[in-house]
Amino acid sequence: MALSAYIAVSAVLFALGIVCIVTRRNIIYVLMGIEMILNAANINFVAFARFNGDGLDGQMMAIFVIILAAAEAAVALAIVLNVFHLFETVKPSEVDLMRD
C-alpha cells in the first residue's frame, strides 16, 4: 500500500477521536478520544519512517508516545476518580467550582 493510504486511515482516526471528545458528555470518553488521537499520530510516525527509509527514528518516537500515553492514562484516571469523589459527577460541563 502507498503512504497516502496510511495517512488517510490516520486522518479518519484523528477525526473520530475529535468527535469522541467533542460530542460525548463523559470524562471517560474524552480519555478514549485522546487515545485515538495518539494512535493516529503513531500511525503517521511509523508510516513516514517506513516510506522515508531512514532507520529507527519514527518507531522510537512512536514508542515514546506510547510510554507517555500510559503515564497520561494513569494520571488522568486518578484525576477522574478524584473529580467523581468530590463532585459526584463525571460530566466535564458540571465541574464548574471556579466559575462564579
Added chain:
Amino acid sequence: MKAPSTIFYALLGLGSLAGLALGLASAGTHGLLFALFTILVVGGSLMCVFEPSVVRSAFCLVGTFGGTAGLFLLLGADFLAMSQLLIYVGGILALLLFGVMLTPPDLSERRLPRVLGGLAAVGVIVAFFVGKVAGVARWVQTPQLKAPVSRTEEIGVGFLAANEYMIAFELAAVVLTVALVAAVYIARRRKEDLTENEDRPSEPFAAQVSQVSQAHAESH
C-alpha cells in the same frame, strides 16, 4: 432507539465487505490485510463514538488498538506492534475499564443528533485540511522499499547506545515512575476524608463549598 443502531451496524457491515473486496482487488493479500486492519481501526472507533454504553465503547476500542498494531506489522514495525498490543490493549484499556467501573453509568448521555452533527462538522474540517495538504504535497514514488529496520536487537541497541536514544530512554523511565507514584497518591482515599465521611455521609464537596460560601455571603 433500536432503528438507528440497526441501520448503523448494517451500513458498517456493508462498508466492511466493500472495503475488503476493494483491498483484495487492488493489492492482493497485502491489500486484503490492509483493508482488514483499516476496518478494525475505523469501525472500532466509529462504534466507540456511537455506542450509548461506556463499557461497550471501551471494548470497541480493542478493535481500534488491535487494528493499529496490525498496521504497524504491515509497516514492518514488529516490536512496536507487540508493544502496542501489550500496553494499549493490556494496560490502558484495563485502566479505562477500571475508570468505567468506578464511575456511574449514564445511558442517556449520548445524543444521536449531536454525534452526527459533530461527525459531519469534524469530517468537513478534516477533509478541508487533507485537501489542502494533498494539493501542496509532492508525493515521491518509492518503487523499491528497503527492508524494514525493526529487529528487537536494533531497537535495544538504539535504546542503550549513548549517542542515540539513551537520555530519552532514561527520562521516559523517570517520567513513568513519577507519574505512576503520583497517580497512586492522587487516587487514594485519604484518612481524614474517611473519618469525615463517617460523621457526615453523602455530602459532596461542591455542596459543602456552596454552603460555606452562602454562610459567608450571609455574614456580610
